[in-house]
Amino acid sequence: MINCLTHLSTLANRLVNNFLQVNSPCIGCLTTTSASGLCPACTASLPANSSPCGRCGLPLPSIESSQGTALCGPCIANPPAFDRVVAPWIYGFPVNTAISRFKYNSQRALGRPLAIALASTIRQQGKRLPDALVPVPMHSGKLRKRGFNQAEEIAIWLSEQLDVPVIEGVLKRTRRSDAQSGLNRQRRLTNLKGAFAVKQSVPEYIALVDDVMTTGATVEELSRLLRRHGVKRIDVWVIARTPREPHEQ
Numbered sequence: 001m002i003n004c005l006t007h008l009s010t011l012a013n014r015l016v017n018n019f020l021q022v023n024s025p026c027i028g029c030l031t032t033t034s035a036s037g038l039c040p041a042c043t044a045s046l047p048a049n050s051s052p053c054g055r056c057g058l059p060l061p062s063i064e065s066s067q068g069t070a071l072c073g074p075c076i077a078n079p080p081a082f083d084r085v086v087a088p089w090i091y092g093f094p095v096n097t098a099i100s101r102f103k104y105n106s107q108r109a110l111g112r113p114l115a116i117a118l119a120s121t122i123r124q125q126g127k128r129l130p131d132a133l134v135p136v137p138m139h140s141g142k143l144r145k146r147g148f149n150q151a152e153e154i155a156i157w158l159s160e161q162l163d164v165p166v167i168e169g170v171l172k173r174t175r176r177s178d179a180q181s182g183l184n185r186q187r188r189l190t191n192l193k194g195a196f197a198v199k200q201s202v203p204e205y206i207a208l209v210d211d212v213m214t215t216g217a218t219v220e221e222l223s224r225l226l227r228r229h230g231v232k233r234i235d236v237w238v239i240a241r242t243p244r245e246p247h248e249q
Helices: 002-020 040-045 073-077 095-104 108-125 140-146 150-162 185-192 217-228
Strands: 084-086 132-135 171-173 196-198 205-213 233-241
Touching: 084 108, 095 108, 095 205, 095 233, 108 150, 108 233, 132 150, 150 205, 185 217, 196 217, 205 217, 217 233
Parallel strands: 084 233, 132 205, 205 233
Antiparallel strands: 171 196
């Protein structure tokens, strides 16, 4: 019964996504018709994460990073459980506004163009693709309230672009943790301890998919859990990465 409901939910998501694929005005300038929903000029104007840490994707000053090969201090001192992060943009205007409206106002037309651009970034890097995409899970209570999991939506769009399957239901959020906003990385990790479970077998190489990576606590906790279940390589694919906070400098 659960598998049937999951299938119906996925089918409904795909029908909505197919409807959104009709050429529409660019979500940025509203004047250019684009199959992706975001014209080249508006794409170029977004806050690019052009000098990321080669491990966690943290935006670095250009003098610290060379095409994503340099590592930030925390990754050198304490490497994360995941292998690398792909995050084409910094979480700033107008990306943050689009993501917020996509998540909290159910404006899915704003999320799809950003996901397609993320797929383009991944394709351009020319690296081996994972065996499967795994959306970051949402607690069932929050899912009922919002009506959809934005990570799952993004994963479906990426799957359509990159021909990598989405495995739904692999991860489950077993308890609803306190709000993460305002907490530093260590407190977020403590808050998430024991909040997730693996419900089925997982391929050796997967990509965790979410909308935004802030401190990385959520994907770190998930990656540690997945490692214990035999996963050998873990990428993290997100639309945007938050910059380092002033107190973290």
